[in-house]
Amino acid sequence: MFEQNRSESFRSKIIPIFLPHQGCPHHCIFCNQKEVTGTSLVHEPADIYPLIEHYLKTIKHTRKKKSSGFPKSIEVAFYGGNFTGMPQAVQELYLLPAYQAIKERKIDGIRVSTRPDYISEKGLNFLAQYGVRTIEIGVQSLDQKILQKAGRTYSEKQVIEAMHLLHHHQFCIGLHLMVGLPEESDEALCRTVEKVIELAPHFVRIHPTLVIKNTELEKMYRLGNYTPLTLEKTIELCKGLFLQFTKAGITVARIGLQSIPEMEKEGSVIAGPFHPALGELVVSSLAYDRMVNLMAKDGGHGKRVTILVPERELSIFIGQHRQNLHRLQQKYRDTQISIAPDKSLERGKLKCIMIPGTCMERI
Template sequence: MKPFIIPVFIPNYGCPNQCIYCDQNISIGQRSLPTPNDVASIIDEHLKTASFRSKPRRSAQVAFYGGTFTGLSFDTQRNYLKTIVPYLKNKKVQGIRLSTRPDYINQQNLDFLKSFSVKTIELGVQSLDDDVLKLSQREYRSQKVEESARLIKENGLELGIQLMPGLPGDTEEKIMNTSEQVCKIKPDFLRIYPTVVIKNTLLEKLYLKKEFTPLSLKQAVSIC
């Protein structure tokens, strides 16, 4: 059974740069970084909902989304994670997951995360084509994805991969090649988000200048 996800959004925080397609403030409708007290309130409110309390009871996981969690300072990470410890101890919450970038994974931060019972790491991979990554201003290459994925699995953590087909420079062939490489990595799960154009992003500027065309709904469904 899928876990009951309690999402905590940290819009763009920890990110080293602005990717061409991204504006988390618009995507999630939130601009400020939540405080640890905010996190506790979010958890409490979600644990009261009917979808959580329905039978059979699902395990609950607090999930940090919308930014680069491991790009935050260790003090900031610690303050967030410490807030969740009481919920883990009283078994109201069974785990923690977070999303981050492949180039912000190393043994030091994995050791730190495991000390707070983090179970799952979702890597915002987007593509495994180096040209697509460069055009999207991701600032890492496909080899780094493979290295980080391997390190996460070697540390006994659940690995999720997020893909974004249809970025600038992408083609159906490149998307299929990325899919084949992901299959070789063998993540525990995969999320696919076809590229959409968000207002006030660099991608929107390319779109308005007719230098970028997003996948149509039919294309996205066919490819994904």
């Protein structure tokens, strides 16, 4: 019933239901689900169906305001814990109301987040029978030393086996990675990315390592045993990851943690590259690089230049607070530069118009 839609399901509209730390006996050094999910409250199974109905009203409302039509696909997502680490009877209690909503055609599927060492043939058969079609697994790194240091107790072999099982059962697979874990070098991150590409998830989420209040990492940080990445370095690393994954045909579904008010509260994030729109900064910085390449190709100095970009991507090219435009103007001081939308341009295309002159280039 769900197979045909699984590979597309990473594009779904999500109804998030947080079950902080449920099914998890572990203590990863960076984890404090209460701060990250903004709640210590664990929803009861009886809450699930009313929650779905509540979210559906919001989705309908926002979709009506933005455009006509209903999102193509809607999934209920159980996040914040280790779903398959809960006893199967408890998993069933949570899945049943969501499955009911699938049968009533109110939603299209269910997704759960879990760890690679909690994936089994039997467990996957059980999930599939209740309409789970997307599984997000927190891998974080594929370097054994880094995993151990982070308090993650599985091996690379377990990750590979879990991925094989997930592919075999045709789930849509999301893999989570972290940048900036203790002892992670650029080379180690690069090796992890290469291995992840071989494992071929349908999408990845890339999270920066943040020092969250009341975690082991906070203690390490306060003792001077951990130095978080700067925001600039994180953006550079994420740009590289974005390009590698995209080139390999793997969707980057998110860069950065989902921004919730609790994380922006004073004292919640102790240190690290927190930014509520990290993904936007990364994509915008990549857009800047592309404009610089285009200008370099055309020898843009001493001219008036208009860079035409796809209409829908205008804000990305201009950057937050017009940052990209300011940077371009600093770099090419003797060139008058503007960035303008062009309806005829497809996504990902750029065009440069020099005035005077007719030099035009598309990249």
